[in-house]
Amino acid sequence: MKFEKENRPFIGLIIYMENFIVSARKYRPSTFSTVVGQESITVTLKNAIKNNHLAHAYLFCGPRGVGKTSCARIFAKTINCSNISSDFEACNECESCKAFNENRSYNIHELDAASNNSVDDIRTLIDQVRIPPQIGSYSIYIIDEVHMLSASAFNAFLKTLEEPPAHAIFVLATTEKHKILPTILSRCQIFDFNRIKVEDAVKHLKNIAEKESVSIDEEALNVIGQKADGAMRDALSIFDQIVSFSGKEITFENVIQNLNVLDYDYYFRIVDAALEGKVTDVLVMLNEIFEKGFDGHHFIGGLSAHIRDVLVGKDEATIQLLEVSESVKQKYVDQSKKCPVDFLYEALMILNQCDVGYKSSQNPRLLIELSLIQLSQIIESKKKELV
Template identity: 90%
Template sequence: MENYIVSARKYRPSIFSSVVGQQSITVTLKNAIKNNHLAHAYLFCGPRGVGKTSCARIFAKTINCSNISSDFEACDECESCVAFNESRSYNIHELDAASNNSVEDIRTLIDQVRIPPQIGSYSVYIIDEVHMLSASAFNAFLKTLEEPPAHAIFVLATTEKHKILPTILSRCQIFDFNRIKVEDAVKHLKEIAIKESVIIEEEGLNVIAQKADGAMRDALSIFDQIVSFSGKEISFENVIQNLNVLDYDYYFKMVDAFLDGKVTDVLLMLNEIIEKGFDGHHFVAGLSAHIRDVLVGKDPVTIQLLEVSDSVKQKYVDQSKKCPLDFLYEALKILNQCDISFKGSQNQRLLIELSLIQLSQIIELKKKGLKLNLNSKKLQKIIVEGEAISAVVKQPEPQGNNGKATQTVSDTGQTYNSKKEKSKGVTVSPKSNFASSVSIKQAMNSGNTRSTNAAKPIDKKAISFAEVVVVGNEPITQEKVEAKLKEYIIAKGKSDRIRLAITVNKPKILDSNRVVLMVSNPLQEDDVIAVKNEVRNYLKKELNNSEIQIETEIIQIITEKRMYTDSDRFNYLCEKNPALGLLKHKFALDFE
């Protein structure tokens, strides 16, 4: 029975052209061989399974080949190449730094470097996982690495470049290997499948490449595993079943259910996914990635970012046409919050279900206009300009007039017809001025006819209250202002925090109409600024002065310096009587 060799070893690259996904590095190495510009030390770094050690072996084999081809590849026929292929070459030495990381091991290597090659021109020393060397071993290696014999070339390989001493890095030419792209991995797997007479769907190869996460060795190991599971004919279902990967179709069906608002279907699909043994957190991450891919598929420029097969890519493009942009943005926001809260949740399944219900309601709420849009021009006009705010405040029609029109006189003397104005949703209170009857909450509910449950709170600092129309200019006094500020706190039902910010310190009266509210710290100043316009309107009306202005000022608290040491006390006494300082200096006195 023939011995089985895994694909990662059987199809390991033997020439530069067979290296997958590292074209820039292989071209650089071939040009160095072509121009005879060989450095004495190289450092190959990058993720696992991307071809670092393979490239080092190919490089060592090629520079010792006696019959290099026209494209500067090893011939695989000369004595040096044959010896290398049969693992009996004395020109190429591989050292595992993970198990040979002491100073003694490096000393042995240094002694070995002095021996010239038997066949070929160079002795190549490949040190794998070089970051595992101890600091002492690195220091012992420095001199030899910087000035090796003319026949010696060092190729260091590592997955963790940051752990290598800067003095080592400065002595090497550094090559950074990239993760293998999905399309490159799929292409290589196709070639191997043909050589092994394996029939496999391209979508399955995409799943294998994505699961490998940029490592070609991992992709080949997964490929062998699935061949052992399914035989020579492999379907997409075989791949996802063996790798325990959730099918694309679940995500596509779930997004379609979100768009149709089918909460029941969504919850049933979630139950089916969990019963198949899939982790809830992985499902949330997968759904987030799917929504991201749908968003990427909306723009022809970004479609190239999708690392899937052409058939699946078309599915994303088709679904992206059905998904509004605001739906995708909101969905990503909800799923991101679910991902953040997942580990700390006591009922993780309920958290996922609530998130899916929210996703199913995005389109429905949008159709009903239940989402509060603080950027809408209509709402901004109401809030900022105070335009017709009272016109959107609905109140019950007065009883006892038998439906007859009544006239109401405002503070400014203007007459309103309550019957006519009610048809427009207008009611003006006879005992309140135009702006003091403002209710932002009622304005939003009436002007937008939206559910109060869906409304979002508005930042009070962003609200500019309508100015009170006052024609008087009566003088103001300290006592009147203090009294009216206390009345304002009670009348408006303000919190203790606002009360302390406004009344804990006495205000100043400047220029007969400037009221300076004294606060103790910046936090109190922020609280006062948030209600400054409202306070100004209240004082204007109550004090009948149209020119009142409100300012804030932080009290500067000067604390007396305390004397803790003898030196502090002596300096204080010197300020009172300078002769003490002269006395100390003249007689060279010191403290006890």
């Protein structure tokens, strides 16, 4: 069985590409203050500009889609702006800013090392580095996925990195910091980008939805934020995909259907039924889940995660760890009050055994059913122990 259902066909995507500007591009941040979820980095970069303490080489590390290239571009634009604002943002109005915003600035050079990783590619870049900029003060060289450069390309680059001309600034970006040679690391100021918190992604999407007059509730946005798993770029493209399928009135159901996410309501209901020992109800719900095309192994993983979240919901201090909307958080708190800790521990153990045995099982469905029956008997067997 496949882990998840296949994605929807591409027809819808083609239609919407004609009608919409992809949100990721339209809402690309244009100033430091509009970068989502990377405050400590943008503040540090602004301070460097303020104090005129620019390094010659920066290394931006972090997962994909979290704003590394966007920050590099904003940084490049800001240090070349001729009318920089009092809070050290680019004016977006001077000739240099306009050139940047229209992608025609000569002060920025981008190399994607994933596809241009040969020594010749780097030599071409090094030749450019020597030429001072005609307008503005700095030429910025962004090398994306820099860990992909070949060893000889790295070596060729190292010399330039050691003695760069005064006008040149390198911003190296990578998703895999551990693959960067120490000789490069030691010459760069290193910035570690965070994965985007669900909360931040939701806030940003909410803002965009308002601007695009799309009506979508917070719980639906939360599902998108969770599915994007820390990448703002993914959150935006998922949002676009859903707008293209569902139009401008988007419900929670639209989102979970589109993303093949199992409605978490099932998990709440299954745990409630298991607490009361209602085996039949639990098995009927499981059948519904299978009929909707969800994969069993995926379901067991989801139920384990749910029970972990209920456990987390037992404590005021840990409840904040849940990346869900306030109303759903309350549901967890309510359910955790009903669940004895023993029940949760035992449930986690049962589900873990099911998870481990799943792949080697001849009849995985029966395995899940048995596990759910065990789950529904925990409370009853505890009572017997006490007698």
